[in-house]
Amino acid sequence: MDEKFALSIIVTNQSGVLTRISSLFSQRGFNIDTFTSGETENPEYARITITASGDQHKKDQLIKQISKLYDVKKVEVMEPDNTILRELLIVKVSAKGEKLREVLDAASVFRSNVVDMSPESVCIEITGETSKLDAFLNFVKAYGILEYCRTGLIAVKRGKNCLFKNTQTV
């Protein structure tokens, strides 16, 4: 049974490391759904969040193989119950007049921000869990989506516990 999962990975912050990680996913037959990366509180390390899907056995194998990479310092599956998961979406919707009013109302219901407007379009920024972003896209689809762009998920555990203790505090 395939299920979606999110992995957080701490790696050394060097060129080529992302290639090694993504290459491993394809070597082991995984499709990456989303991939985000950025520097951490310690500039020597970068933190990657990857979402993918696969069965339990393949997932366990993948995590073991990732852990073996020289540049990988920590890997963890982010359990949804105990994790803050966020994604950013910017969507450009075609709308004017009364239709525009409706889109703006929806934007405020979804607690999103209007970041740009032209006479015939509006650009909205929205953050949240994937399902919220999907729901918003589903709503504005009827008005005409010109284009959109999503960042992919980032994930942080709730509470005081951190993924990687060895980083220096800022």
Next chain:
Amino acid sequence: MSLKNGCEIIVEILVEQGVDTVFGYPGGQVLNIYDALYKNQNRIKHVLTAHEQGAAHAADGYSRASGKVGVCIATSGPGACNLITGIATAHADSIPLVAITGNVPTDMIGTDSFQEVDTIGLSIPVSKHSFLVKDIKSLAPTIREAFKIAKSGRPGPVLVDIPKNVQIAETEFTPMPEVKKVPDPVPKTELLDKAVKLINASSRPLIYCGGGVINGNCSDLIEPLAEKADAYVAFSMMGLTSMDSESFRYLGMSGMHGRFAATNAFTKTDLVIAAGVRFTDRATGNKKHFAENAKIIHIDIDSAEHDKNITADIKICGSLQYSLKYILENINKKNNANWHKEMENIKSKETYPHSPVMTAQDVIRAVNKYTSPDTIIATDVGQHQMWVAQEYKFKKPRTHLTSGGLGTMGFGLGAAIGGCMATGKKTVLFTGDGSFGMNLNELATAVSQKLPITIVVLNNSRLGMIRQWQSLFFENRYMATIPDRKTDFVKLAEAFGAHAFRAENMSELETALDKAFKINTPVVVECIIPPEENVLPMVPPNGTAEDIILR
């Protein structure tokens, strides 16, 4: 501390790491490294191969035979590309290598300059790790780290790519002692105690040895363990030299082309003690039915091997040597009389077909009479490789150099050169007409180096293993496996400057071997064997011991 340039640092570190021989091929982006090698010929022997692939296989063979880290050097672009098959071969069999490649200067990387490729990109899926050294200050620590990675944990090949400007830049250099491998972690005692309990409770134990036993330098523990547990011992191809094959407990290789008794032992045993094996599809057949009446103890240095192919009852990750020693010391002395009866009965059913004409098996047995227990036996890949695994009486670890995981045709001659240089002793290569054709250019290397290598070409004028599959599973549609070549291997060998003999029957073979084993330079012995022989027994892909094809 002294000021040195990058190339001098490379040589200093190789010497520091105990490297006495490197295999390589010069080129534009390693000219400076070769200049440093020129000035240090009294400290490091450089062996020029005919092709970079040969250099990688030679470094690999050197490592397999000696247990040391093998080193090869190639230039950028095509040089690096040609190393890749050799690096992948070492990776698949967990052989420690350090491959050094030159590259274009850092400011030219990414401009598609002459002989530029993304060497790191090429290396990622086929190596344990790879480094691009962009700064002279990180050169020495990086090469040292490469050696440490190569030999620590599950060993493997590491590539270090060094752009030309880094090779000529200067920095302060401080000599250091040889880097030590990171000690293998010691497994939890509770786990080992569980294993001990299972072994004590077992009445039909089967030890299953893989390449990890060789890599972990613990083959001396296998026979005592088998004796005390009163067990039989089966092997993956990579583990064949873990024990003296003359022991009655030695069942030989199991799996697709395994010995009948070894493959059947897995269906009869009540406990598999798997040491340093990875349960590849070629070894297990249908995984659902693999050792289905047995509990499995799986000891491996790499935790990713646990549950990858087979789910074991006890998974022990860490030092194999420590684990086996602990188990050996703590198990009871057993007497499994019924197990002997059962196994000796199965062994008696093993058949040895007799043929009126000279077969590969006849040749292997004949060569075996001329070799000594520590003779290095290299093979290529295909039918001859399986016949050697089945027939040759191995006695000591590190005497069998073969490409198990990747199955690289053309591996053998390079590996034999490396093995021969590591031991300085007579070395034998068994190859086929197909495999030999892939990298026979290395005959030139063997001749230049005056190496005592006897190359036994088992010539059936076929790409035999693939022909065998076409015969069994494709209704004899022999596509591209009957090459109809007119190669005269005797003349070919002589053209390279090697000695050569041809044998078409047993008496010619004896005459040829008598001469060949007296010659201390490369000799090719071409043996004409029947074209249509299959490697048997054979468990069809995804089959079980029930499906074993015997004739």
